[in-house]
Amino acid sequence: MTQRPRRQSRILELVRAGSVSSQDQLRELLESHGLHVTQATLSRDLRALGVVKAADGYRLPESNGSNGSTGMSDGQEELARVIGMYAFSVREAGTMVVVRTGPGHAQIVAVGLDRSGLGDVLGTIAGDDTIFIATPGVEAAERLASALRELAEIEA
Amino acid sequence: MTQRPRRQSRILELVRAGSVSSQDQLRELLESHGLHVTQATLSRDLRALGVVKAADGYRLPESNGSNGSTGMSDGQEELARVIGMYAFSVREAGTMVVVRTGPGHAQIVAVGLDRSGLGDVLGTIAGDDTIFIATPGVEAAERLASALRELAEIEA
DNA sequence: TGGGTCATTGCATGATTATTCACATTGTGA
DNA sequence: TCACAATGTGAATAATCATGCAATGACCCA
Structure with a gap:
């Protein structure tokens, strides 16, 4: 069994807490939890977890990425x-x-x-x-x- | 009046349509709308508009990332x-x-x-x-x- | 009109993230 | 148990994004 599930669980905690503004910062936070991992792996984890990056840092998505488009009806002349x-x-x-x-x-x-x-x-x-x-x-x-x-x- | 409001409107349209996976792609899309602008400015625009980056591309935020519920709809929050x-x-x-x-x-x-x-x-x-x-x-x-x-x- | 102030933008570059490649580890079936 | 497939990970690098600085434009006022 790899470290991944445990690591991803910890990542979610940190993201939920609003503590994460960069992947390198996340790497350091995980280090302090005894989890040693590289930025490459974190990029993959964040993608796998569906975490999104906002200006102020990483967030969990609240809903799926269906961007409410304004429906337009068909045209005529x-x-x-x-x-x-x-x-x-x-x-x-x-x-x-x-x-x-x-x-x-x-x-x-x-x-x-x-x-x-x-x-x-x-x-x-x-x-x-x-x-x-x-x-x-x-x-x-x-x-x-x-x-x-x-x-x-x-x-x- | 600068180009910015008009440009940002168009950016929102493209993001809503789910068309944008990178800032360089957005630059090209805007180019095809007759709006010539650099990646640097787009980075600033996206930040100003609060657009978030997900694995599959840019999205409008659905919420502010706080998990607390106040009884308002997500949109109203x-x-x-x-x-x-x-x-x-x-x-x-x-x-x-x-x-x-x-x-x-x-x-x-x-x-x-x-x-x-x-x-x-x-x-x-x-x-x-x-x-x-x-x-x-x-x-x-x-x-x-x-x-x-x-x-x-x-x-x- | 000219000068001063502030906002916007591009260029260049630094910071951050994603991906490729190589290798290690784990899982699976015979 | 062994052979092979699948998956995970790190190092290096490519791709992408953010930001400092300078130039220019917009705006305001005397």
Whole structure:
């Protein structure tokens, strides 16, 4: 039986305690626990244990690495094409309508909105992934949001 | 305004997509998006964004690594952490909430907001040090601003 | 406009981590 | 028990990441 299970158990303790900022430091900590091992082995251990490296040191993962991606629906043509391609959420917010897109896509959708000639669109402000659309009133906002959802094939 | 907010947005997109296993690969990916930057700057960006390195590549943090449970969702714990560290002002503006951070920290706080699952958050626009949060209405804005102030331990 | 201060960024290099190669140890089946 | 396969480990080195320093840009003020 190798030292590995015992060593990895000790590694987990140290990582949980927030004590580990580098593999060489970990090696020294283990040394002081009577475990003599090289950095190469520790690199392997940390990988095997799924430990992640943050700016402030090593951490245990709390969950799997499925990075929550913003789902985007399929696209169509013109405004419908871009909004269908890049927008995933259309909500009323008072007299505004808020469209969410994937990062970096708000501008192109906003251009499509500006060119669409939709009467309820008074103006748009777009950042990276969010577009604020000004409408004349609350009812107009609801009307526009409903229309955009249909174009984008998004459910409310 | 420097390239940094835009670049960091794009970095977040790529990391979320699970596309990034090394900083040099990230540099190439950004190059193909027309963003020319060195590995040194990317190291700084990734640190600023709180991105962690796992065996299979870079990930957004799911939590702050503390194992204590406070009854908040993981996303809200993370939000509390980043907003507590980086935000210094939370104000309502009609149906919007405006969060001010230290320079360069808006993006990471916006990540926290997006991941928090707070229902009143319809969308966010983040620049370098300012975040605009869209909410469904004036009351929702007040409610959210109040909640964020509490998380950030900021007085009105 | 010019000067001062601070932030951002690239270059170069140091620090850290991952991997290859060689060897040792352990496990397994005949 | 023996032969071979599988696994573990260290040393050396390659790959990757972090940081000091200097240059430049942004911003502010007189």
